[in-house]
Amino acid sequence: MAPLSSGKTRPVRLADIAKAAGVSHGTASNVFARPEIVREEVRERVKAAAEAMGYGGPDPKGRLLRAGKVNAIGVATAEPLSYFFNDPFARVMMASISQACDATGAGISLVSAANNEQLAWNIQSALVDGFIVFCIEGGSRLVELARERKLPFVALDLDSDDDDAVAAIGVDNIAGAGLAARHLTELGHRRFAVLALPCADAGFGPTTQAQVEKALYSGTRDRLRGYFAELSRVDIDVSKVPIYETVNDEESVWAGLDHIFAGAETPTAILAMSDRIALHALDWLRQHDITVPGDVSIVGFDGVPEGAVSKPPLTTIVQPIAEMGRLAVKAILENDGTFSRQSLPVDLVVRASSGPSPA
Amino acid sequence: MAPLSSGKTRPVRLADIAKAAGVSHGTASNVFARPEIVREEVRERVKAAAEAMGYGGPDPKGRLLRAGKVNAIGVATAEPLSYFFNDPFARVMMASISQACDATGAGISLVSAANNEQLAWNIQSALVDGFIVFCIEGGSRLVELARERKLPFVALDLDSDDDDAVAAIGVDNIAGAGLAARHLTELGHRRFAVLALPCADAGFGPTTQAQVEKALYSGTRDRLRGYFAELSRVDIDVSKVPIYETVNDEESVWAGLDHIFAGAETPTAILAMSDRIALHALDWLRQHDITVPGDVSIVGFDGVPEGAVSKPPLTTIVQPIAEMGRLAVKAILENDGTFSRQSLPVDLVVRASSGPSPA
DNA sequence: TGCTGGTTTTGAATCGATCCAATCATGTGG
DNA sequence: CCACATGATTGGATCGATTCAAAACCAGCA
Incomplete structure (x- = not known):
């Protein structure tokens, strides 16, 4: 019942076992960090003491402060964690990303929060050597927060192009979209519709080229530019091409198709700004007995694996996702301050969702 | 060129800005941690100094040591990180798991390594408050390592039942397997085959009941026990039921089916110990023009979402995965030392991969 | 002026390790 | 028997913050 010896058990520290083994804390530390430099007899004594006192090995919390490096990279998003x-x-x-981390032995910390104060705190207190930021929507605030930490970071998806100071990795959206459109025009299509990604945090619904030009998210804007540049090239009147802004989910995509196919002149070709949109569209078309690619052709964007096994398999613009992940990890770990923005090439992969225009 | 003023810039510390603002580090700390208790004038001065010197806010590394809690849970596996x-x-x-973490504001650290020394180090140096261990294969070593950290941890999947001291969350494999078998016997099936999960780290190939009884992984063993208990109950000679051990991938499952259907008396019902096995089996059967459930019925185990959209949708034993994740996170965060092992109930979900026996 | 009560600010102690220059011990060659 | 190289051990300094008891400050009042 002595005031100090009773009470809750404090976790054992390195210093405790050093004392128990009758050596200095320096030596005790060496037993764990560089066992080869301490005499066998001493080493065994310290290890025995550690065992006896239930010591769980040097606490990384302590080591961390001294070492400076966490050896983990943070991956941040504004979506809930389950998004990953x-x-x-x-x-x-x-x-x-995880393959690249495995290769270098770095760990991964998932950082997120749906609500805002939480998010800020999570970013501010994340124990990481750098951030990879998923800029899907609302990315700018995330980037701002990450940058405030003054840690190396890269944004994935060159979303907010207003700020050239942020390091970012993305793809050439304009060229990719051009590829998709050209593929369809070469198949003879003349009547198009666009299922767009979000332009801002607003919601979904029909929109116009002018609206998209003002879009908050440059990815959306650039893909549309790519589409339209190519369509204009073959004298298609892009002002007549319906554009429907979705939020990348089933509900908004289906609403978009309801809207698009309600018109008098229905399209024979659909340009979808993401594979997810395209896959939802495929479901809608099947349910409405519109055959693909017989009646309507559709081309996605991203190159996710689901596209390869859908019915029919999806023609799409594939992003070099693996390469992007690898580069992002490399940029964080070998951060030499020189990295800035980088735009990777994309590829058209033709599968069965696109075919000659029916007319 | 003075020896101290030149050289690489060291990151700014809280103490630096305290000095610059002419206050003590204690006050500077308060400016960030409890701004309301410091006089406005001082607060602004400190903030201005921080801004001017490019201070990124209190470094979590420092805070961590004092605070003791990381506020993150580690999820460990012996597979490569991409497994997740x-x-x-x-x-x-x-x-x-991530939903549960989101709800409580905890972060997630992914911990892994394919090779062994790496793994040990990764576990030993992970900055986490506790571990959730995925015991798929080679789980015992992982559990050992995690336990050595003397942090709270739970194993998912009650794999190594030899050791009752480890906290674990799993399902009642025997009952679940029984449910699967009974469902098929009630449909009139009498000729069975089993596609098993790994028994040990060995490889794959045909095996026997006796072998499985000695299995390293209790999950595999218990599921077989559940199957056979039920089959025996309706007087099926289980010694004649072929068992093929897979490694849960396409190659081994297909090899298993090649083997099973090479025999004279082919089964009308297949018991698959995982949905992944069942889904690969579905592919094999389709390629061999064996209709499901016309010629052969199959029941999986796990209840993964892919099973609901396969062709045909998979009849399976669903595990309460969400509940398991929630419980695991809770066990770590509210660790009061009382938690031990917990076995959750499973459900049979009948979909279209099972039907009456053809004969 | 001295005292009281309240709000701010200070600075030493702490968290748990690692690092490194200095010290101590031991053995070898001259 | 001393000088010196080699190897093992020590203990103070450090990493970057937070905490909290004590001191300082200030205003109001007798």
Whole structure:
């Protein structure tokens, strides 16, 4: 019942076992960190003491402060954490990021929060050597927060192009979209519709080229520019092409198709700004007995694995997702301050969702 | 060129800005941690100094040591990190773990390594408050390592039942397997085959009941026990039921089916110990023009979402994956030392991969 | 002026390790 | 028997913050 010896058990520290083994804390530390430099007899004595006192090995918390490096990279998003495991694009990207981390022995910390104060705190207190930021929506605030930490970071998806100071990795959206459109025009299509990604945090519904030009998210804007540049080239009147802004989910995509196919002149070709949109569209078309690619052709964007096994398999613009992940990890770990923005090439992969125009 | 003023810039510390602002480090700390208790004038001065010197806010590394709690849980596996994003079961589990973490504001650290020394180090140096261990294969070593850290931890999947001291969350494999078998016997099936999960780290190939009884992984063993108990109950000679041990991938499952259907008396019902096995089996059967459930019925185990959209949709034993994740996170965060092992109930979900016996 | 009560600010102690220059011990060659 | 190289051990300094008891400050009042 002595005031100090009773009470809750404090976890054992390195210093405790050093004292118990009758050596200095320096030596005790060496037993764990560089066992070869301490005499066998002493080493055994210290290890025995550690065992006896239930010491769990040097606490990384302590080591961390001294070492400076966490050896883990943070992956941040404004979505809930489960986004990383549910969204197809995120999953492929994460798989490639984790491969790169495995290769270098770095760990991964998932950072997120749906609500805002939480998010700020999570970013501010994340124990990481750098951030990879998923800029899907509302990315700018995330980037701002990450940058405030003054840690190396890269944004994935060159979303907010207003700020050239942020390091970012993305793809050439304009060229990719051009590829998709050209593929369809070469198949003879003349009547198009666009299922767009979000332009801002607003919601979904029909929109116009002018609206999209003002879009908050440059990815959306650039893909539309790519589409339209190519369509204009073959004298299609882009002002007549319906554009429907979705939020990348089933509900908004289906609403978009309801809207698009309600018109008098229905399209024979659909340009979808993401594979997820395209896959939802495929479901809608099947349910409405519109055959693909017989009646309507559709081309996606991203190149997620689901596209390869859908019915029919999806023609799409594939992003070099694995390469992007690898580069992002490399940029964080070998951060030499020189990295800035980088735009990777994309590829058209023709599968069975596109075919000659019916007319 | 003075020896101290030149050279590489050291990151700014809280103490630096305290000095610059002419206050003590204690006050400077308060400016960030409890702004309301410091006089406005001082607060602004400190903030201005921080801004001017490019201070990124209090470094979590420092805070951590004092605070003691990391506020993150580690999820460990012996597989490569990408396992978390590629394996269907792991993904669903992770999604539910991450939801639970989101709700409490905890972060997630992914810990892994394919090779062994790396793994040990990764576990030993992970900055986490506790571990959730995925015991798929080679789980015992992982559990050992995790336990050595003397942190709270739970094993998912009650794999190594030899050791009752480890906290674990799993399902009643015997009852679940029984449910699967009974469902098929009630449909009139008499000729069975079993596609098993791994028994040990060995490889794959045909095996026997006696072998499985000695299995390293109790999950595999218990599921077989559940199957056979039920089959015996309706007087099926289980010694004649072929068992093929797979490694849960396409190659081994297909090899298993090649083997099973090479025999004279082919089964009308297949018991698959995982949905992943069942889904690969579905592919094999389709390629061999064996209709499901016309010629052969199949029942899986796990309840992954892919099973609901396969062709045909998979009859399976669903595990309460979400509940398991929630419980695991709770066990770590509210660790009061009382938690031990917990076995959750499973459900039979009948879909279209099972039907009456053809004969 | 001295005292009281309240709000701010200070600075030493702490968290748990690692690092490194100095010290101590031991053995070898001259 | 001393000088010196080699190897093992020590203990103070450090990493970057937070905490809290004590001191300082200030205003109001007798």
